[in-house]
Amino acid sequence: SQTIHQWPATLVQPVxxxxxxxxxxxxxxxxxxxxxxxxxxxxxQLLFYSVGIGQISSEVxxxxxxxxxxxRQFILSSKKLLLSDSGFYLCAWSVRxxxxxxxxxxxxxxx
Amino acid sequence: xxxxxxxxxYQHVQxxxxxxxxxxxxxxxxxxxxxxxxPGGHPVFLIQLVKSGEVKKxxxxxxxxxxxxxxxxxxxxxxxxxxxxxxxCAGPLRGxxxxxxxxxxxxxxxx
Numbered sequence: 001s002q003t004i005h006q007w008p009a010t011l012v013q014p015v016x017x018x019x020x021x022x023x024x025x026x027x028x029x030x031x032x033x034x035x036x037x038x039x040x041x042x043x044x045q046l047l048f049y050s051v052g053i054g055q056i057s058s059e060v061x062x063x064x065x066x067x068x069x070x071x072r073q074f075i076l077s078s079k080k081l082l083l084s085d086s087g088f089y090l091c092a093w094s095v096r097x098x099x100x101x102x103x104x105x106x107x108x109x110x111x
Numbered sequence: 112x113x114x115x116x117x118x119x120x121y122q123h124v125q126x127x128x129x130x131x132x133x134x135x136x137x138x139x140x141x142x143x144x145x146x147x148x149x150p151g152g153h154p155v156f157l158i159q160l161v162k163s164g165e166v167k168k169x170x171x172x173x174x175x176x177x178x179x180x181x182x183x184x185x186x187x188x189x190x191x192x193x194x195x196x197x198x199x200c201a202g203p204l205r206g207x208x209x210x211x212x213x214x215x216x217x218x219x220x221x222x
Contacts, residue, residue, distance in 0.1 A: 034210060043117075043214035044154070044199065051208055059209075090153055097203030097210050099144065102153040 002027035006091045006103025013110055019064075019078040021106050023091030026072065031093040033074040034100070035066055038088040050074060086110045115202050117213030125221050130187040132216035134200035143176055143183040146199045148215070154199055157185075192220050 006023045013019060025031055035047040046059045048066035056066050063082060067075045074091055086109050094100040116135045124130055134143065142161045146154040158167055160176035160183060167174045171194075173186045187194055197215040204211050 032208070032210070036212070041217070044212040046209060046211055049209045057209065092154075092210075094210060097208070098142065099156045099159060100146075100154075100201070100210055101156070105153050 002093075002101065004091065004093055004101055004103045006106060008106060009104060010107045011109070013081050013108065015083055015110055016080045019076070019081050019085070019108070021076040021089055021091075021108075023074045023076075023103055024072055025074075025093045028072070028093065028095065030071060031095055032097060033068060034092045034094075035074065035076050036090045036092065038090060038105075040087075044090065048076070081110045083110050115200060115204075115211050115213045117200055117216060119216055120214060121217050121219075123219045123221065124190055126192060127189050130190050130194070130218055132185050132198050132200075132218075134183045134185075134202075134213050136181045136202050136204075138204065139180045140202040140204075141180075142203065143180075144201045144210075145174055145183075145185055146201060146212075147196050148199065149196045152196075154212075187218075190218070190220050192222055194218060195220050 003026045033050045036044040037047055038044050050056050050068045053068055064078050089106045091103040092100045114137050118133050142159050144159045145157040148154040158174050163180050164178045165176040171188045175184045197217045199212045199215045201210050201212045
């Protein structure tokens with residue numbers, strides 16, 4: 001069966017520090033992969049999506065970047081975090097944009 | 112640009128009352144998906160509608176896809192406290208390469 005792993009669950013980072021969030025998927029091949037951010041009490045903002053290895057589409061200009069070094073691995077990074085980067089980060093996968101499966105999410109607080 | 116809009120943003124009801132959330136897309140969708148996010152959790156897939164005018168039911172939940180495949184609704188009959196959460200619609204845009212979510216409707220219930 002398919003599973004998605006996302007870690008860490010919570011993270012507190014100082015302003016200006018780097019960030020690396022990792023997401024891995026098991027049990028499927030060539031999935032579409034997504035990073036979403038959710039501010040407290042708000043909707044899901046699509047940050048990046050990928051339809052294949054090394055193929056990244058950015059939706060919102062910001063100081064975040066994403067990479068897909070392997071078929072089932074999706075990484076969200078930042079060189080220097082801002083206070084405004086705080087939020088709930090969710091990784092998800094789907095097959096050709098049908099049902100999406102979400103990871104447990106990472107609650108990032110930038111202090 | 113292509114968007115998926117959802118209203119209302121918030122809805123508070125008495126337990127036993129009905130609830131409806133509406134979703135509208137600026138473009139025709141190949142499918143519309145609905146998700147539920149419990150407080151503190153991640154979005155969980157509820158259902159996908161594909162056909163024009165399609166209606167699907169899950170117990171007290173009724174989902175509709177508009178004839179033009181640009182709008183959708185979720186109706187809950189006789190809400191229960193277990194229905195609390197945020198309901199999102201989502202649709203594949205840009206040639207079905209990305210999955211975009213509406214802003215969500217947060218449902219709270221007075222027992």
